[in-house]
Amino acid sequence: MGLKEELMKDFKEAMKARDEVAKNTISLARAAVKQFEVDKREELDDAGVVAILQKQIKMRKDALADFEKAGRQDLLDAYNAEIKVLSKYIPEQLSKEKIEEIVRETAEALNIEKSRKSMGKLMGPVMGKVKGLADGNDVKEVVMKFLSEE
Numbered sequence: 001m002g003l004k005e006e007l008m009k010d011f012k013e014a015m016k017a018r019d020e021v022a023k024n025t026i027s028l029a030r031a032a033v034k035q036f037e038v039d040k041r042e043e044l045d046d047a048g049v050v051a052i053l054q055k056q057i058k059m060r061k062d063a064l065a066d067f068e069k070a071g072r073q074d075l076l077d078a079y080n081a082e083i084k085v086l087s088k089y090i091p092e093q094l095s096k097e098k099i100e101e102i103v104r105e106t107a108e109a110l111n112i113e114k115s116r117k118s119m120g121k122l123m124g125p126v127m128g129k130v131k132g133l134a135d136g137n138d139v140k141e142v143v144m145k146f147l148s149e150e
Contacts, residue, residue, distance in 0.1 A: 002045075002046055002049075003046045003049040003050065003089060004030075004033065004044070004049055006089070007026055007029060007030050007033075007049075007089065008030070010022070010026055011023065011026045011027060011030065014026060021078070021081045021082065021085060022085050024082075025081075025082040025085040025086060026085065028056070029052070029053055029056055029086060029089075032052050032055075032056060033049055033052050036048070036052055047132065049089075050089070050090050050091065050132055051132065053086050053089050053090050054090055054132065056086055057083055057086050057087065057090070058135070060079045060082055060083050060086075061083065063075075063079060064076060064079055064080070067079065090132075091132060091133055092133075093133060093134055093135065094130060094133045094134045096138065096142060099126075099130065099134055099138060099139055099142045100142050100145075100146065102126060102129055102130060103122065103126055103139075103142050103143055103146050104146065106122060106125050106126050106129065107122055107146065110122070110125060114146070114147050114148075114149060115147060116147060116148075118147055119143065119144070119147060122143050122146075122147070123139070123140065123143055126139055126143060127139060
């Protein structure tokens with residue numbers, strides 16, 4: 001079963017269970033997938049659906065800091081619940097330790113010197129290896145830490 005079919009099945013189950021958070025979140029995710037397909041006039045495969053779901057999660061995570069500053073615990077709870085629902089459809093994310101290992105191996109393989117100037121040279125290949133498995137901000141943080149080590 002493809003990811004789109006799984007989203008549809010879970011949407012129906014959420015409706016039957018009267019789980020409003022899951023129903024609304026999955027509905028918005030399905031709408032984002034459909035909108036992309038209509039705009040680009042192409043059928044998305046599972047990798048494309050995962051990319052859209054990751055974008056949806058990132059949007060919600062970015063909003064969390066603003067809600068925290070504003071003291072909106074209700075919105076914090078709601079968005080965290082939505083993130084939890086969407087997270088079950090994407091592959092498990094790599095740990096910081098695994099990302100550090102990939103960064104180190106890539107830097108050694110490409111013979112990259114440890115300086116800020118090498119950021120772009122290292123980020124591209126690393127992101128290619130961890131695409132869909134790690135958040136870009138986490139990778140950036142690890143790469144910056146690696147390049148600033150002596």
